[in-house]
Amino acid sequence: MQSNRLGWILLAPTLVILFFFGVVPFFYVLWLSFHQWNPFAVDPNIIYNGADNFRALVFDQGFLSSLGVTIAFVFFAVLSEVILGYFLAQAFMKEFPGKAIFRTVHTLPLIMAPIIVGSIWKLMTTPSIGIIPTVLDDWFGYDLNIGTSALAAFTVTVIMDIWHWTPLVTLTLIAALASLPADPFEQAQIDGANKRQIFWHITLPMIAPALLATVFIRLMDALRTVDEVLMLTGGGPGSATRYLGVHIFKEVFPKTNYGYGSAVSIIVLYLTIVACWLLYAALIAPRNKKA
């Protein structure tokens, strides 16, 4: 084993960059969250108001309903993406003609900027002029209206997210599956294990770190989703798709409510960290220590 000094040197650039561009802004936002600041209030100055912002949050109906729909959105979107992404990654492990082409096709949605994804899906789903409502109406007599039906709008945002981000899960899992050693699988087959046993006892534990890393990334990205939803529904109808990212965006940009917006962000950040830490502490950290 080399001296730890080399380890710190290798780690240093990462730590320095994240400190200057991640930690310093974080402390500014943390500081701001204990202040009242709207540049277009009668008093445009930054005024210390203790924990008032956080106290107000607990009773803020807008924030709570946003938190609720966000959790539902993240749950359905991320769960579907992980399951779908895993099966697609497994399917890509097999050899079949045209595999490279299919893989490239499958990754195409990733290259689309969220603002464009939102625009396409808006044009595809706008009532009466979008292709999806038209086809659903012609073939099944189903009236899909994302402008009036909360459920329709919610479902479309979830499907859009799945369409856009499943390839990310597939790609990271391909990398994980590709680097698995062959021996345990061969041994298991010799021992006569069936497919399900192999999955639960060998594949899953071995790709768990990569799988969880992917879940984390998708989880936190879905929590921050702004552009796509803003473009597709604007957070509507009503507040049906006003996810936390959109909620904070509206609080900070048009409303210039910087103090309160900071408090919301800090809480969201805190909740994300806690959720991820629990998952992490339970599933990955012990493994890494052993390694």
Add this chain to the structure above:
Amino acid sequence: MKRQRTWLYLLFWIAISFLTLFPIYWLFVISVKPAVELFSTPEIILTKFYWQNYIDVINDETLRGYMVNSLIISTGNAVLVTVLGFLACYALSRFNLGGKESIFFWTITNRMAPPAVFLLPLFLLLTQVYRFGDFTLLDSRIGMILVYCTFNLPFAIWTLRPTIDGIPKELDEAAFVDGASAWTVITEIVFPLARPGLAVTLILTWVFAWNEYLLAATLTNFNARTLTTGLSEYVTTTGTEWGIMATISVFTLIPALIIFSMVQRHIVAGLTFGAVKG
């Protein structure tokens, strides 16, 4: 039997590809229709092509500038974070650094921040604190490359860690015993084995930087504006230029596809065996 399987696979992939491609096909449909035709009962098959949007986009010099900025920023950022992430993961994986698991977890928290609020401190830092004489990081490519590290570097570290951990330690220990330097071990033993993970990381971080909008919109003005900020210029009070936006996106697919196909080969090259049974 075997043959039948192959057909099933093909059928499966064609179905999946249809679902994946349909919105992209629709993007193309939007790009070759005059705006007014978007507001009528839609037809799936295209019969007429309207190329004016393409002519407008090709002739627009400003957009070419945005494209160059986007390419430089996302490629620069992706390479930077993949290299730094690789080194950081090697350090986390192979050394007994105090509190390394906390550091590892802490890195990812940088990606969790909802971006809207963090724009303000970043704007202040870039204009007023991180400056060298008259040069500020605001509206500069290097500034954007560094800012994008906040969400891409954690991503790189988290996707590379399982890969590096998965490379048997015995390999580098054996090399050290043979008298190899740390540099040799990292570049000649760990690096080749980590190639699939590195390729995936490079692609995905490139994609995140390429698509980023909010930070670029706030932190660039004239010199470092990217394509996504250019796209937003077509969402205005007098009309959203769906056609032009779609056309620009069609064009952005081209460099992205080139980079993808260049890097994707390494995912395959890294495969140590054909298939995983399971």
Add this chain to the structure above:
Amino acid sequence: MKLALKLGASLVALSLLTGGALAQDISIENPDWWQKAGEQFDGVTLRGVTESTPASNYVADVLAPKFEELTGIDVQIETTSWDQMYDKAIKDMEAKTGIYDMVYLEQDIVYAYLARNFLVDVTAALEENADLKAPAYSEDNFTTFAENFRGENGHLYGIPMEAFIKVYLYRKDLFNDPDIQAAFKEKTGKDLKPATTHEDYAEIAEFFTEYGKENNMDLWGTTAQAHTGHPASWYEYFESIAPTFGVYDWGIDADNNYAATVENGGSMNSDEAKAAMKWWLSMRDLAPPESVQSTWTEVATTFAAGRAAQGLVYGENAAWIATDDSKSRVVGDVGVALPPLEPGVMEAAESGEGYIGYYDGGAFGLPVTSKNQNAALLFMQFMALPEIQEDWAAAGSRVTLTSTYDTPKVKQVDEQLGGYYTMLRDDGRLFKGAPPYPFHRQVIEATTPIFYQILTGDISPEDGLDQMAAKTEEELTNLGYRK
């Protein structure tokens, strides 16, 4: 003739390609004065931020190069989206960074900026620097729209660059069709002509929506800017519908401690406001299905696609709807009229107590944080020169100087547009911009969640407006305006 019109209409598109060439065509009086005035600013680059509207693009593509040619001062205009423009200008001025020498002032944000002393007093600055005052520039040239950009001292804080009114557009081809006229007469007993009252408007809307259904056409009786997640719907109701029912300034009484509820002396939840909301919702139900996803953009496109027989459309879109056949199917069929009103509203508007619709537009302002204020003053005067207005008006359907109405190109477009410019000149005084509050977007964002629920039917219009009025007072109390 036709060709000239087409050219005028697609000037924006052309100017992207040939901006330099077009700039050559504008002749400026007194070029020597400009050259001399520019000499002291050798090497200066002016930076402006604006929304990428046709009028602004004309500034960036045509006026800026021309100005540079004249004075040697380089002008860079950053065009961006509506949201971003505000955010960037505010961040710059708040943090005193001094990135921008000119910022776009939409008529509704200027009061917020004035309240924060973000802007340079242009009138005073030109008095102090007499050598910078261009001979051809005069504040007297502006239309009444410039009043929106005056501070409490009566001085000008922004140079108007675009101005529009939100008008009632109708389809001349449908309204003048003898068969349709007969059918309408048979059904309603009335002659088919542009409505002047809400009742008439509703009758026409109903007729055409049914007519479209019966004849299997993609045609509906009205437009509606009724997005259920974008503040465009809020704007349509408060700026275009409520005033025609006699509810002005969003129903907030600024002189009465910013009251919004009827209880405290406001009118946001008055009976008139509720009647307006119900009428508007009933029109929304007659409008094409996409209306629940429509902002100003989609409303204009809906009308341009020939899907609505009548509607309220922003003036900046009226021009391309009526003239640009690459974007519109109703070229030559567009009629313009004043919005339908309740009895008494016109009288109130004539006397100056009320107004009948929204006067929209923007100006360029000079931030106090700018490091090149004097050079920026030159460019801002340049934008207000009478000799550059004609092509700009044709390209962006905007008029800010009274003399521009009489130029040949504007007269030509006016004819094609069913008299829109004539209306802007003669009846512009009946329209009014957004109320002079420094808290526009704060109140809008506070109340839109309730407003959207009214639109989706989750709460009744009555309850919704009651809640909105209460929420408005709460927000204004938080901000410190309501004591």
